[in-house]
Amino acid sequence: MCTETTRSDSTPIQPFGDGGSYDPATGTYHATFDEDVDADAVVVTIVSAVASATDRELTEMPPLYGAVDAEALTRLVTSSHEQSVEVTFSYVRCCVTVSSHGDVVVEPPDGSSNR
Structure with missing residues (x-):
C-alpha cells in the first residue's frame, strides 16, 4: 500500500486512519464509506474522520446525534x-x-489542521 498519494497538481495527499487522507492544499480530511458493507458505515466514517481532524481518540468523541439526526442522514445519503x-x-x-457518492469531507475549525 502506498503511504502517499499525489494529486494532478502534485500536492501530496497524506493518509490517516482507516483509508482516509489529508489534503494539505485545502486543509481538509477526506474519507469514504460503503454502506453496502456495514449499515453503520456512514456514522463511523464521519466520527473517525472528525476524530482525526481534531486529533482526538474515537472514545473522546461526542455522539453524532447531538449534531445531526444520524439515522436520517444515513437514509438520505444511502438511498439517493x-x-x-x-x-x-x-x-x-x-x-x-x-x-x-460515499464521500466525507471534514474541514477543521478555522481552517486549522493537526498535520
Missing part, C-alpha cells in the same frame, strides 16, 4: 443513488460534508 445529494453540518466545530 439516482441524484447526487450532499449534506453539510457542524460537528465538534468542524464543517462536515457527506455525499451520496
Whole structure:
C-alpha cells in the first residue's frame, strides 16, 4: 500500500486512519464509506474522520446525534443513488460534508489542521 498519494497538481495527499487522507492544499480530511458493507458505515466514517481532524481518540468523541439526526442522514445519503445529494453540518466545530457518492469531507475549525 502506498503511504502517499499525489494529486494532478502534485500536492501530496497524506493518509490517516482507516483509508482516509489529508489534503494539505485545502486543509481538509477526506474519507469514504460503503454502506453496502456495514449499515453503520456512514456514522463511523464521519466520527473517525472528525476524530482525526481534531486529533482526538474515537472514545473522546461526542455522539453524532447531538449534531445531526444520524439515522436520517444515513437514509438520505444511502438511498439517493439516482441524484447526487450532499449534506453539510457542524460537528465538534468542524464543517462536515457527506455525499451520496460515499464521500466525507471534514474541514477543521478555522481552517486549522493537526498535520
